Amino acid sequence: MTAMPVNLAAVRRRHVGDAKVAPPSTPHTLPVPPLTSALRAIAHQAMTSRRASTGAGVTLLTTTGRRITSVGSDRVAERVNALHDACQDGPFADAWTRRRVVRVPDITADAAGAWTARARDLGLRSVLAAPLATADRLLGVLAAWAPVAGAYEERDAAAFERFACSAAALIDVVQTTSAAHFPVLGL
Numbered sequence: 001m002t003a004m005p006v007n008l009a010a011v012r013r014r015h016v017g018d019a020k021v022a023p024p025s026t027p028h029t030l031p032v033p034p035l036t037s038a039l040r041a042i043a044h045q046a047m048t049s050r051r052a053s054t055g056a057g058v059t060l061l062t063t064t065g066r067r068i069t070s071v072g073s074d075r076v077a078e079r080v081n082a083l084h085d086a087c088q089d090g091p092f093a094d095a096w097t098r099r100r101v102v103r104v105p106d107i108t109a110d111a112a113g114a115w116t117a118r119a120r121d122l123g124l125r126s127v128l129a130a131p132l133a134t135a136d137r138l139l140g141v142l143a144a145w146a147p148v149a150g151a152y153e154e155r156d157a158a159a160f161e162r163f164a165c166s167a168a169a170l171i172d173v174v175q176t177t178s179a180a181h182f183p184v185l186g187l
Contacts (some may be wrong), residue, residue, distance in 0.1 A: 038174045039071040042167045046144050047073045049163060052126070052151035053144040057081040060132070060140040060171070065096060068140075076122055080145070083118055090115030092141045095129035099138065101161040102129045106149035119145075126151035130164035134172050142167055 039058045047056035055077040059070040061084075070081035084092055090113060091102040104127040110116050119127070126146040132139040142164045146152070152160075 034177065035171070035174050036071065038170060039069070042142065042170070043071050043073045043077065046142055046160070046163065046167075050128070050144050050152065050156055050160070052146040052148065054147055055080065056142070056144040058132070058140065058142055058167070059084055059092065061096060061138075063138070065093075080119065080122055080124065080143070083115055084141075087113070087115035087118065089113040090119065091127045091129040092143055095131050095143075096138070096141050099131045099133060101157050101164070102127070103152050103154070103157040105152070108149070123147050125149045128152050128157055128160045130161050132164055132168040132171060134168050137172065139168055139171055
């Protein structure tokens, strides 16, 4: 499968370009912070760029590996992202600690571990996980999954790793820009 081209510059313009990144707020809603919008776009692109994927998630972590925030492509993805808090094992933790892309062709082949049991219950079979890292910062983890075994090949893992590198650069820019535009709100 060929990698779907990602126009991160267009995503950046849409989500960072100026302070008008979120839809207008009503008296009862707050605007969506630019970082949240960017994370949603990244999760959606991560899911749709791999034909077999049924979900994807982006999790930003502290330097010690605790979850700061996460965004998923759907409700199942939000539950998968939450597994990071509940379980210290699994491919997301492995991608984070080893700073490398992890491809799991079939999680049912690994009978051990709390993450595996819970992920299997959520319908995951194949997993790709990649660190979100810039040259000087480890930001979090990007993951995609499929409900069938063998959904991802080595070339999918390589393309996913390239996408994660570009996504990390975008997140870094959005965080820097957001801090400049919204210093008081901390958005």
